[in-house]
Amino acid sequence: MRILEPFRALVTATLFLGLASCAPQEESTAPLEVEGFYNTDLNMAELMTLVLEPAADILWSSGGWVMDAAGYEELYPTTDDGWAFVRAQAAIVVESGNSLALPGRAEDSDAWLIYSQGLSDAGVLAMEAATAQDKEAFFQAGAQLYSVCTACHQAYNPDILNRFDSNQAD
Numbered sequence: 001m002r003i004l005e006p007f008r009a010l011v012t013a014t015l016f017l018g019l020a021s022c023a024p025q026e027e028s029t030a031p032l033e034v035e036g037f038y039n040t041d042l043n044m045a046e047l048m049t050l051v052l053e054p055a056a057d058i059l060w061s062s063g064g065w066v067m068d069a070a071g072y073e074e075l076y077p078t079t080d081d082g083w084a085f086v087r088a089q090a091a092i093v094v095e096s097g098n099s100l101a102l103p104g105r106a107e108d109s110d111a112w113l114i115y116s117q118g119l120s121d122a123g124v125l126a127m128e129a130a131t132a133q134d135k136e137a138f139f140q141a142g143a144q145l146y147s148v149c150t151a152c153h154q155a156y157n158p159d160i161l162n163r164f165d166s167n168q169a170d
């Protein structure tokens with residue numbers, strides 16, 4: 001471990017210098033200049049199908065009941081690990097709302113941002129319900145999530161809405 005000490009000192013010094021040179025001259029509440037430091041390579045269709053939809057699908061298939069040959073089957077998680085897993089999917093939904101709101105993704109600074117926030121809000125509700133292992137609240141969060149997806153598609157891409165709904169049916 002001793003061999004790391006000089007390195008640690010160097011890192012500390014560098015960090016200190018770095019922070020000192022970045023330190024604001026006076027108290028400022030201006031937003032950080034972060035533009036250009038995030039990656040928006042995923043286009044909207046990729047963000048939807050690779051990130052958001054898989055997480056949302058797990059939430060929807062983890063709530064409620066289905067009728068099958070064996071009778072009513074409850075879909076909710078039955079173990080702590082199961083709830084932890086759906087909670088992690090809900091977290092992806094929360095952060096997807098932020099991803100949609102990034103400059104370069106947001107289609108306007110009006111309704112688009114409200115739908116993006118609505119997505120995150122529904123994800124937070126699903127996370128809270130999963131933490132509490134509250135089935136009813138989890139189901140409601142899933143319903144709220146679905147209505148946000150549908151509302152945004154209706155507003156920005158009605159054509160997608162048709163495909164999306166037919167996906168849900170099968």
Ligand code: HEC
Pocket residue numbers: 044045046048049052053056100112115116119145146148149150152153156157160164
């Ligand atoms: C803030 C608006 C917004 C929200 C919220 C939103 N979407 Fe989308 N979605 C879009 C837009 C715009 C497209 C069209 C993307 C394109 O093809 O250019 C789209 C397309 C899609 C597609 C089709 C992608 C393809 O293959 O072309 C799927 C699937 C999808 N969304 C799923 C979802 C799901 C599931 C949710 C909710 C959990 C959701 N979306 C929430 C805006 C949104």
